[in-house]
Amino acid sequence: MKKDYPVPAGYLERETEVKKSRFIARVAPVSSRDEVKTWLEQAHKDHPDARHICWAYQIGRPGSAAEAAMNDDGEPSGTAGKPILSVIQHKDMGDVLVMVVRYFGGIKLGAGGLVRAYAGAAESVLSAVGRVVQQPVVDTRVTLSFADEQPLRHWCEVHGATLDSVDYGSPVHARLSVPENLVGEFGAFCDAHKLDYSFER
Template identity: 75%
Template sequence: MRRDYPVPAGFLERETDVKKSRFIAWVAPVSSRDDVRCWLERARQAHPDARHVCWAYQIGRPGSAAEAAMNDDGEPSGTAGKPILNVIQHKDMGDVLVIVIRYFGGIKLGAGGLVRAYAGAAERVLSAVDRVIQQARVTARVRLPFADEQRLRHWCEVHGAEIGAVTYGSQVSAEVSLPVDRQPDFSAFCEAQKLDYSFET
């Protein structure tokens, strides 16, 4: 089960200039690697002439993220992605991607200057973005006859639950992610339908 935690409310862009180099910082909410890829493609399409598109993200609860990654995109190792990720980790925010797009201005900043510029760009956009609370969710595993699958899907649609992995054998096995406050309703539904279910702890 995941506790509630803050995530970006939406996309935001902020720009800073450091010694004639432009640093354009984007922040966006992400919940998967596919989301990250989509945002990176969007950044490169929007800024095809940029020298560097550096980024970092973390998915999951701050302090115990399920996944995190970073990329320097041609800048000296450790001068772009790592400073961006460090700022993200100090902001107590999950499910967040920060991309910093750099247009080189002709003046070299040096390793320390780059670290300060990328961290500063990330800090500026993360401080400005609104936050919303990611609602705590729980994962249930349920086994059911084929005839009941549509009924389960309908319940999920109505109650804000999402069906994840589904496997078909002698019965249907499904993972269901649902808001914690819907857990008693889901239990009641499964028991009424005589379905075999359990919640991940």
């Protein structure tokens, strides 16, 4: 899977207050709907007394996301999830989930106030989180003997490739993610060790 676009460097939380309502914004990198669900379950565990936990996410390349969704979680329609998603899209970041936990402070904010509060909370956490651009990788299959596994692992460590899975049959089958710019070097390594390999583009 190629990811040559910015994604969040990790999890981060920021809190803002608007007219006594607390807004706790969380950002997390996500690459599937299951990961989104796990993060949301954690937010509900951490904040069981919160009035609302609103969220939005987009998975895939910014501007042409493969999947995006949002949820107002009981706030008036369009006042929470949509402004959060708008901020995400404006930040030009992919594979990102933003959750905003709200503790009601007793003063109603009105529709415009809610939009500004949720957008502001999303902005505060997205501005603070680090961004990383993952290099494009090529999925690779390799057939090797057991004795070749250690040299293969060493090559991966030195060159920033990822050994995704190893099937210890006879022979051994491995799946790797090789940085696109090192495909030629990897091919030379395999040729030198007489390994069968194929790239999936």
